[in-house]
Amino acid sequence: MKHRPVIIGSGPAGLFSAYMLAKYGYKPLILERGEKIENRVKTVEKFWKEGTLNPESNVQFGEGGAGTFSDGKLNTSVKDKEFRNKKVLEIFVEAGAPKEILYLNKPHIGTDLLRTVIQNLRNKIIEMGGEIRYQACLTDIEIKNSTIQSITINGKEKMEVDVVILAIGHSARDTFQMLYKKQIPMEPKPFAVGVRVQHTQEMINFAQYGIFKEKLPPASYKLTFHAKGGRGVYSFCMCPGGYVVNSSSEKEHLVINGMSNFKRDTQNANSAIVVIVKPEDFQNRLFGGLEFQQELEKKAYALGHGKIPVQLLGDFMQNQKSSEFGEVQPIFKGDYELTNLQEILPNFVVQALQEAFPNFDKKIKGFAKKDSILAGVETRTSSPIRIVRQENGESKIKGLYPAGEGAGYARRHYVCCYGWNKNSRKYC
Ligand SMILES: Cc1cc2nc3c(=O)[nH]c(=O)nc-3n(C[C@H](O)[C@H](O)[C@H](O)COP(=O)(O)OP(=O)(O)OC[C@H]3O[C@@H](n4cnc5c(N)ncnc54)[C@H](O)[C@@H]3O)c2cc1C
Numbered sequence: 001m002k003h004r005p006v007i008i009g010s011g012p013a014g015l016f017s018a019y020m021l022a023k024y025g026y027k028p029l030i031l032e033r034g035e036k037i038e039n040r041v042k043t044v045e046k047f048w049k050e051g052t053l054n055p056e057s058n059v060q061f062g063e064g065g066a067g068t069f070s071d072g073k074l075n076t077s078v079k080d081k082e083f084r085n086k087k088v089l090e091i092f093v094e095a096g097a098p099k100e101i102l103y104l105n106k107p108h109i110g111t112d113l114l115r116t117v118i119q120n121l122r123n124k125i126i127e128m129g130g131e132i133r134y135q136a137c138l139t140d141i142e143i144k145n146s147t148i149q150s151i152t153i154n155g156k157e158k159m160e161v162d163v164v165i166l167a168i169g170h171s172a173r174d175t176f177q178m179l180y181k182k183q184i185p186m187e188p189k190p191f192a193v194g195v196r197v198q199h200t201q202e203m204i205n206f207a208q209y210g211i212f213k214e215k216l217p218p219a220s221y222k223l224t225f226h227a228k229g230g231r232g233v234y235s236f237c238m239c240p241g242g243y244v245v246n247s248s249s250e251k252e253h254l255v256i257n258g259m260s261n262f263k264r265d266t267q268n269a270n271s272a273i274v275v276i277v278k279p280e281d282f283q284n285r286l287f288g289g290l291e292f293q294q295e296l297e298k299k300a301y302a303l304g305h306g307k308i309p310v311q312l313l314g315d316f317m318q319n320q321k322s323s324e325f326g327e328v329q330p331i332f333k334g335d336y337e338l339t340n341l342q343e344i345l346p347n348f349v350v351q352a353l354q355e356a357f358p359n360f361d362k363k364i365k366g367f368a369k370k371d372s373i374l375a376g377v378e379t380r381t382s383s384p385i386r387i388v389r390q391e392n393g394e395s396k397i398k399g400l401y402p403a404g405e406g407a408g409y410a411r412r413h414y415v416c417c418y419g420w421n422k423n424s425r426k427y428c
Contacts, residue, residue: 004029005163006151008138008175011065013404014167015121019091022128030130031153033137033172034062037118044069048246048334051306056135059247059257060171060380063134064118066405069247069333071239071260072109074101095120098262106220110262138168138175141182141400148399163399168406170383171249173290176406180286185388185396187279188286189408192236192381193296194274194349195341196244196256197313198373199366200328204240204269207364218264221271223367225359227352231275235360236381238271240264244375246308246334253297255379256308259333268331272378273360275352289384299344300377308336309344309377314370316341317354326371341376383408 005021007014010032021028033056034040040062043054060066080086089101092109095117101107109117122132133153140152141164150160168175180186201218208219218240225233237257241264247257258270282288303309310330315322321340330336342350361368386408389395395402404410 001026001162003160003162005165006031006159006161007165007167008151009033009065009167009169009172009404009406010063010122010132011167011169011404012067013169013406014065014165015118015125016088016091017165017167017403018125018130018132019121019128022125022130025129027129027131028125030125030132031136031138032063032132032134034058034134036132036134037063037068037115037122040064040068041115051335053248053251055250056137058249059245060169060249063122063132064114066169066171066247066380068114068118069111069245069257069259070114071237071242071258071264072111072114072262073237074107074109075105091121092117095124108260108262108264110264111259112261138178140178143182143397146397148397161399163401165401165403166387166406167404170380170405172406173250173294176287176290176385179387184400186286187386187388187408188282188284188289188384189382189386190276190278191289191293191384192232192234192274192276193293193377193379194233194272194353195316195345195374195376196258196270196272196378197367198244198268198270198328198331198375199369200267201241201264201269202267203366203369204364207366218269220269221364223273223356223360223363225356227275227355229348231348231352233273233275233352233356236272236274236378238269240269241266242268242270243331243333244270244308245332247380248297248301250294250297252301252306253294254301254304254306254308255297255377256375257378257380266331267329270331272381273353273356274378274381275349277384286385293379293384296344296346296377296379303339303341303344303376304337306335308332308334308375309339309341310336310373310375311339311341312370313357313368313372313374316374317357317368317370325373328369328371328373330373332375336375341374344376382410 242260387402
């Protein structure tokens with residue numbers, strides 16, 4: 001190569017690409033639109049306290065990527081035939097993650113420890129010859145003869161390139177638009193939307209462990225249901241002893257997600273309960289899913305007057321606004337307001353959730369308790385768009401390698417409801 005490889009984004013996909021390239025002597029350059037983690041943490045905490053959003057550096061954007069404020073769950077249903085997952089866990093341990101992640105069935109790191117792990121990973125990449133630039137957003141690319149020629153950073157700095165790894169995650173909507181204008185092959189894909197539910201961790205522990213609940217670590221769960229009409233409903237990103245967090249990345253849009261610290265020691269368990277949305281719902285329009293997400297996020301912002309809209313499960317079933325909390329006390333990062341979530345969710349989502357909660361209650365006793373707390377809206381379960389790549393991982397545009405969640409091939413969320421057809425490389 002004439003030029004060093006360039007990686008766009010410093011989430012898990014970008015950081016691990018950089019780590020491997022640096023290890024083998026390629027001196028990669030990472031461009032990250034957000035802040036370095038030390039500053040990003042301050043920006044996000046200020047947002048949770050005061051509500052001032054930085055659209056370039058938030059829970060979705062910045063060093064460490066979207067999962068930096070997360071439970072740091074590392075389990076996957078992808079079979080580890082080539083020991084890649086094991087390698088990832090070893091690199092995490094080398095960067096300071098607890099050694100137990102190497103042998104636990106459901107390893108997790110936690111938001112508090114993850115920060116140091118990311119700093120160590122960054123330092124290791126730099127030590128091995130890599131470089132990271134922050135507040136450096138990819139704003140344009142130049143293509144000639146189906147080959148990438150150059151990229152533009154922050155609308156002004158042009159850089160010639162041979163190889164670009166696009167590890168932009170699922171929230172870089174402006175970048176997706178730019179790639180579309182440049183005719184990069186992309187297609188719509190299924191994703192899921194819904195709400196996040198909070199219960200007391202004690203209730204979940206009892207349902208899962210019975211009399212052994214005092215002796216075992218905070219319990220988790222995984223639930224699936226097929227609603228009438230074939231809509232899949234499932235629990236996603238379950239955070240034992242966690243927080244529900246305002247994860248917005250666009251002004252006047254509101255989206256939530258969950259996180260826990262390493263000890264998972266708050267009073268509440270939370271998880272997203274989401275309903276599958278298919279490209280057919282938007283006549284297979286490329287940006288149909290993305291527009292649907294944005295619409296929901298705008299409505300959530302308006303419903304809660306900029307705060308996280310919240311409702312008790314019992315009131316959600318009755319389609320009425322909540323007025324006070326019950327036994328389950330709210331645990332949020334970011335301000336919240338009692339509302340009626342049915343006002344913003346599409347009918348098919350409301351109906352599927354109303355069918356699923358009683359079913360989940362049969363599997364986990366108390367799941368549909370009236371005072372369980374729901375919050376909206378969960379839209380960023382995965383990317384609504386896939387940046388198509390070939391068998392070798394390259395786009396049809398030579399030199400361009402879509403990677404990670406933004407490439408749209410990550411499939412951990414769909415395993416129970418959708419099948420992945422290896423031959424057609426499509427969900428069916
Ligand atoms: C609150 C929360 C909790 C989560 N919890 C878990 C969990 O416990 N376990 C789990 O497995 N997953 C979890 N996830 C999902 C997980 O974070 C994502 O699947 C993962 O981060 C995807 O990695 P990625 O590197 O592909 O993309 P991302 O992590 O999204 O990283 C993309 C990066 O690219 C940068 N970027 C975007 N566009 C540009 C551009 N144009 N120029 C330069 N930089 C750009 C962004 O700033 C970002 O840092 C969680 C997500 C959230 C939001």
